[in-house]
Amino acid sequence: MASVNVKLSSKGQLIIPKPVRDAYHWETGQELTLTDTGNGILLQPKAPFAESTLSDVAGCLPYVGKALSIDDMNQAVAEGLKAQFHDCG
Secondary structure, rough: OOOOOOOOOOOOOOOHHHHHHHHHOOOOOOOOEEEEOOEEEEEEEEOOOOOOHHHHHHHOOOOOOOOOHHHHHHHHHHHHHHHHOOOOO
């Protein structure tokens, strides 16, 4: 998208032009994150969920059953790929 000029209001507000809002599917009430890049600013839609780490979510889907070895997991992945792409090759 080409550069678009906007004007800062006396209240410190910007109006994002409709073609830009439409291009990014930003609706009324859309929360945006403003990031200082050192060269200007970057506006992005706010992430729908807070950032998390693996340790934050590990265990949220408990597995019941015998633990599999790495070899068992690799074999299952290979079989899945073979089944999915059996017509290729």
